[in-house]
Amino acid sequence: MDIHLSNASLHWQHHCVFSQLNLTLPGGQWTSILGQSGVGKSSLIQLLCGIADEADVQGEIACSDGKPLTGRVAWMAQDDLLLPWLSVLDNVLLGTRLTQQRRPKPEQIERARYLLSQVGLSERAKVLPAQLSGGQRQRVALARTLFQDCPLVCMDEPFSALDAINRLRLQDLAASLLHDRTVLMITHDPLEALRLSDQILVLGGSPAKLSSPITPPGLAPRQVSDSEVLRLQGELLEMLAGEAS
Numbered sequence: 001m002d003i004h005l006s007n008a009s010l011h012w013q014h015h016c017v018f019s020q021l022n023l024t025l026p027g028g029q030w031t032s033i034l035g036q037s038g039v040g041k042s043s044l045i046q047l048l049c050g051i052a053d054e055a056d057v058q059g060e061i062a063c064s065d066g067k068p069l070t071g072r073v074a075w076m077a078q079d080d081l082l083l084p085w086l087s088v089l090d091n092v093l094l095g096t097r098l099t100q101q102r103r104p105k106p107e108q109i110e111r112a113r114y115l116l117s118q119v120g121l122s123e124r125a126k127v128l129p130a131q132l133s134g135g136q137r138q139r140v141a142l143a144r145t146l147f148q149d150c151p152l153v154c155m156d157e158p159f160s161a162l163d164a165i166n167r168l169r170l171q172d173l174a175a176s177l178l179h180d181r182t183v184l185m186i187t188h189d190p191l192e193a194l195r196l197s198d199q200i201l202v203l204g205g206s207p208a209k210l211s212s213p214i215t216p217p218g219l220a221p222r223q224v225s226d227s228e229v230l231r232l233q234g235e236l237l238e239m240l241a242g243e244a245s
């Protein structure tokens, strides 16, 4: 499902973060947005998700299936947002607990267990989040995001709290488990965007505007040593440095 955002404007109090902004998220593809701190990346993703409650927002969001986007977005953030008093399995099932009166159905529990096996955590289903490492907790958050099975997955710096090796591993896992989803990711890391994305846009200026898309060749997850990935990383870093000066 393609998602089109058109003529979007967002103001926090009297500060115009962006105006007249257009963005297309092609269905089944991964789009990443880079930009310097404070430029408006989180504001843009909040507008799309319908959670920028305190901002003055305008614009139109159209989905290619003709239905509204509201209620059809899964969210994964830098902080895993796991509930500490629920087991790993119940954290994956959280969506059912929030939207259903009854306990999860057997087929929902089976699907949550399947997703935990996909992220390599079958053996830890009954433990509490506090007993997991940071990387394991973020894998639970990924399983919970997948469990929601929403047409759009929004990720706001999802791997930035992890060490370099766990970060690469989780990028690989996410690329494989989300390969057919429509994904919008915000990241500060050009290499992460280049490994995972079908298109990369840079948000810059004030009010902020989006660059033309950069489309890395080949399939995700791309190798960190790939010569074209490294060349495009240099190009993106130069663009970001230009925005900062």
Ligand SMILES: Nc1ncnc2c1ncn2[C@@H]1O[C@H](COP(=O)(O)OP(=O)(O)OP(=O)(O)O)[C@@H](O)[C@H]1O
Pocket: 012, 013, 017, 035, 036, 037, 038, 039, 040, 041, 042, 043, 044, 054
């Ligand atoms: N709830 C809010 N109330 C008022 N102003 C806000 C609010 N959230 C963000 N802003 C302002 O909007 C601008 C854009 O912020 P935003 O968080 O979208 O930037 P960002 O690009 O995501 O930054 P970072 O990379 O540091 O997370 C900033 O000037 C920020 O101070």
